[in-house]
Amino acid sequence: MEQKHETGVRVYTFVDDDGKNRKRQYKWWEKFCLRCHQEDSTPSWQPSWWSKVFPFPFFSTYRQSAQQICIIMFFLLAWGILYSELGESVGLQGELLSMSLLVISAYLIGWVWLKITTLPALIGMLLTGIAFQNLQLVHMTDSYRKLNQDLRKIALVIILTRAGLGLDAEVLRKHYAAVLQLGLLPWLVECVLIAVSTHYLLYLPWIWGFLLGSMIASVSPAVVVPCLFRLRDVGYGVAKGIPTIVVAAAAVDDSISVAIFAIILNAMFSTGSATFNIIKGPVSIVAGVVLGSLWGAMTSVIPEKGDTYVVPLRFMALFLGGLFSLFISSMIGWSGAGPLAIVSSGFVAAYFWEKQGWPVNKNPVSNIFRILWIFFEPILFAFTGAQITISALDPQVIKMAVICLVSCLVLRAIATFFVSFGCGLNSKEKIFIGLTWTAKATVQAALGPAALDLVNSGQTSGAAKEDELYYAKAILAVSVISVVISAPLGALLIALTGPKLLSKDEPAEVQNVQDAENQQSTQI
Numbered sequence: 393m394e395q396k397h398e399t400g401v402r403v404y405t406f407v408d409d410d411g412k413n414r415k416r417q418y419k420w421w422e423k424f425c426l427r428c429h430q431e432d433s434t435p436s437w438q439p440s441w442w443s444k445v446f447p448f449p450f451f452s453t454y455r456q457s458a459q460q461i462c463i464i465m466f467f468l469l470a471w472g473i474l475y476s477e478l479g480e481s482v483g484l485q486g487e488l489l490s491m492s493l494l495v496i497s498a499y500l501i502g503w504v505w506l507k508i509t510t511l512p513a514l515i516g517m518l519l520t521g522i523a524f525q526n527l528q529l530v531h532m533t534d535s536y537r538k539l540n541q542d543l544r545k546i547a548l549v550i551i552l553t554r555a556g557l558g559l560d561a562e563v564l565r566k567h568y569a570a571v572l573q574l575g576l577l578p579w580l581v582e583c584v585l586i587a588v589s590t591h592y593l594l595y596l597p598w599i600w601g602f603l604l605g606s607m608i609a610s611v612s613p614a615v616v617v618p619c620l621f622r623l624r625d626v627g628y629g630v631a632k633g634i635p636t637i638v639v640a641a642a643a644v645d646d647s648i649s650v651a652i653f654a655i656i657l658n659a660m661f662s663t664g665s666a667t668f669n670i671i672k673g674p675v676s677i678v679a680g681v682v683l684g685s686l687w688g689a690m691t692s693v694i695p696e697k698g699d700t701y702v703v704p705l706r707f708m709a710l711f712l713g714g715l716f717s718l719f720i721s722s723m724i725g726w727s728g729a730g731p732l733a734i735v736s737s738g739f740v741a742a743y744f745w746e747k748q749g750w751p752v753n754k755n756p757v758s759n760i761f762r763i764l765w766i767f768f769e770p771i772l773f774a775f776t777g778a779q780i781t782i783s784a785l786d787p788q789v790i791k792m793a794v795i796c797l798v799s800c801l802v803l804r805a806i807a808t809f810f811v812s813f814g815c816g817l818n819s820k821e822k823i824f825i826g827l828t829w830t831a832k833a834t835v836q837a838a839l840g841p842a843a844l845d846l847v848n849s850g851q852t853s854g855a856a857k858e859d860e861l862y863y864a865k866a867i868l869a870v871s872v873i874s875v876v877i878s879a880p881l882g883a884l885l886i887a888l889t890g891p892k893l894l895s896k897d898e899p900a901e902v903q904n905v906q907d908a909e910n911q912q913s914t915q916i
Contacts, residue, residue, distance in 0.1 A: 425449040429456070429507075460503070463766060467496050490530045491775075494521065498774035510887075511880045512615050514773045514833050518875055521777020530778055540775050541845050547772040548838045549714040552650060552731055554761050555613060555643040556688075556738020560636070560752045567637050570815040574637065575644030577811040578829055582609040582804040583652075589800060590870070593792040597855070600863045603656045603843065607867075608797070608874055609804075610649035611642045612833035614769070615879050619886040620828070629894040634821060638828055646835055647735040651677060653839055654727035660853040661846050662725060673728060680721070680729035684736030687713050691737075692744030703756040706741070710757065711764075713737055773875075776837040779844070780872050784865075793870045797877060801830050824886075824893040831882025832874045840871025 429452045438454030451457070498517040505516025524530045532540060564571055586605035590596045596604065620635040629635055655673045688710075695705040714734040721730030742752050750756070805826035812822050844864035853860060 429453070432456070460500075463499065464496055466767065467492060467499075487530075487532060490524075491532070494524050494530050494774050494778060495770050497524070498770040502770060502773075509880075511883050512618075512833065514614060514769060514837075515876065515879055517770045517773035518777040518837070518872065521774040522780050522782070522872075523777075524774070525778040525780060526782050532778070537845070537848070541841075543768070543771050544775065544838050544841070545718055546715065547768040548650070548731075549711065549718055549734060550761055550765050550768055551613075551834050551838065552647065552734040553710055553714050553738045554758070554765065555646050556735040557742045557755075557758045557761065558613070558617075558752070559640055559643050559735075559739045559742065561739075561743045561746075563633070563636050563640050567633070567640070567815075570637050570812070570817075571640045571644060573812055573815060574808070574825060575641035576648065578804050578808045578826075579609045579611075579645050579648060581807040581811070582800055582829075585800040585803055586796065589796040590793075590866075593796055594789060594866055594870075596863055596866065599656065599660055599853075600843075600867070603653065603660065604867050604870060606649055606652040606656060607836060607839045607871060608800075608832065609645075610832065610835035611645045611829050612831050612835065612879065612882075613639070613642050613646065614834045615831035615882050616642050616828055616886070619831075619883055619890075623886070623890040623894065627897040628890050629821070629824075630897045631895065632816065632821070634817075634825070634894060638825060643735070647732060649835055650731040650839070651680070651728045653835075653842075654722075654731055657842060657846070658722075658725055658727040661851045672726065676721070676726045676728035677732055679726065680717070680732030681736045683729070684717065684733030685740045687733070688737035688740030688742075689744060691741045692748065697748050703760070706745075707757045707760045710737060710741060711761075772834070772837050776840060776872065776875075779841055779868060785869060789866055789869060790873065793866070793873050794877070797870070797874055801878065804829055820893040824889055827885040827889055828882065830878050830885060832878040836871040836874050840868050844868050 429449045431448075432453050432455050436453065436455040442454045446452075446454075446457070452460070498520040501520045502513030502516040505511065506513040583602065583605035586608050587598065587601035590604055591598055591601045617639055620638055624630055624635040655676065659670075659673065691706050691709045694709075695702050699705065714737065717733040717737075718730040721727055721733070741757075742750075742755070745755055745757075746752050805823075808826035808829055809819075809822045812825065815822075817825070844861075844867070847857075847860045847864045855863070
């Protein structure tokens with residue numbers, strides 16, 4: 393609870409160890425520390441000596457400090473397990489230790505970045521990876537690059553499963569036209585624009601241009617969702633359900649982006665006939681959706697819904713099923729089927745679970761995936777940044793990449809305004825959604841190094857080796873630049889333009905929406 397006196401000094405009410413309410417005034421330097429160390433949202437316990445040794449707000453509360461210690465401890469335990477198995481390669485001079493330190497540093501720097509700037513933590517994590525690589529604090533040989541690839545695939549499974557679990561069938565039924573228009577048409581426009589611009593400015597072949605476009609056109613839920621929910625919590629756009637529609641459209645956008653990227657990449661590096669590869673694309677889409685839907689439906693009956701261990705069993709079914717889909721589809725050359733199977737299984741599972749009393753995207757399985765993402769987010773972005781060597785980058789490539797990205801972002805925002813006809817949105821809301829689509833991050837980090845991994849492993853698309861290296865490195869560079877530029881830009885645009893472009897509902901209406909959501913949560 394917070395009050396404010398005429399002097400401008402904030403007064404906070406909190407519960408002391410003896411259960412009595414206390415009031416505490418924070419001066420300006422303490423309020424500055426509150427940017428990093430917020431109070432706990434619910435009553436919490438702490439040792440009697442904690443506030444004397446680590447006074448708040450100069451230090452985090454005991455609950456928040458314990459959370460950070462747990463996460464770092466888990467990273468160290470994982471390193472210890474690998475050390476016991478791999479031996480000297482993980483020792484004090486080993487590569488795995490340097491990679492572990494990179495991930496832990498990325499997590500901590502990302503956390504500080506988020507608290508101080510309020511911009512997404514993934515920016516700090518990505519910059520940490522770039523810094524470690526260029527300061528020669530980390531070095532990865534081929535064996536550990538393979539480990540890096542596998543970890544990125546696991547992160548991709550988490551991203552896509554969360555996207556599927558976040559799709560609400562009721563929202564899709566009511567607003568299917570708006571979700572499909574906003575999720576597919578702007579994505580298609582930007583994909584084509586990126587392909588055309590990079591073909592003429594970066595001299596990428598058309599197939600490489602569309603590979604890059606299918607990846608860059610993806611919007612990042614890791615940036616969009618928290619920013620939109622902050623606006624929703626204070627009432628902006630709630631009446632028309634804009635945050636809900638945009639989040640659903642972003643999930644569709646992500647799904648189609650990963651699937652098309654996988655299909656193009658597989659076709660480029662496949663040795664089969666061209667006709668078969670063309671037919672395999674749409675067939676793999678259908679196969680992925682069908683098989684994923686069947687797997688998701690199965691999780692509603694196996695395990696039995698009243699089982700004591702239903703939560704971990706359902707989580708393992710979706711997670712391991714997603715890993716199986718992604719790895720097996722890639723191994724047999726049907727890469728487009730895996731991502732769509734993952735999203736479909738999450739969506740169908742959430743649909744049936746909701747009928748059994750679990751709210752969409754607020755069920756225990758979704759919470760486990762959120763926790764898992766805490767560990768894989770620094771791994772994904774730190775390792776992606778660690779593949780960028782600044783001295784090896786061509787300044788002309790960087791310059792042209794920035795021009796391509798900025799111009800295509802502007803054109804996508806304009807295109808969103810015109811393709812959102814019939815969605816029941818006014819001009820200001822269309823402009824806001826167009827600005828929301830500027831945020832890129834997760835898919836770009838997960839897929840950016842994929843082509844370079846294949847080229848380094850000896851596979852070829854038929855071009856000369858040096859040309860393929862140039863194309864693959866250009867794709868990686870553009871993907872990293874897109875995250876560095878668009879993620880903070882998207883977050884800022886959402887935060888700044890939301891209150892100006894969206895209508896604000898009365899507090900009572902917002903409270904009714906939140907009460908309805910809380911009532912659903914109690915059904916778990």
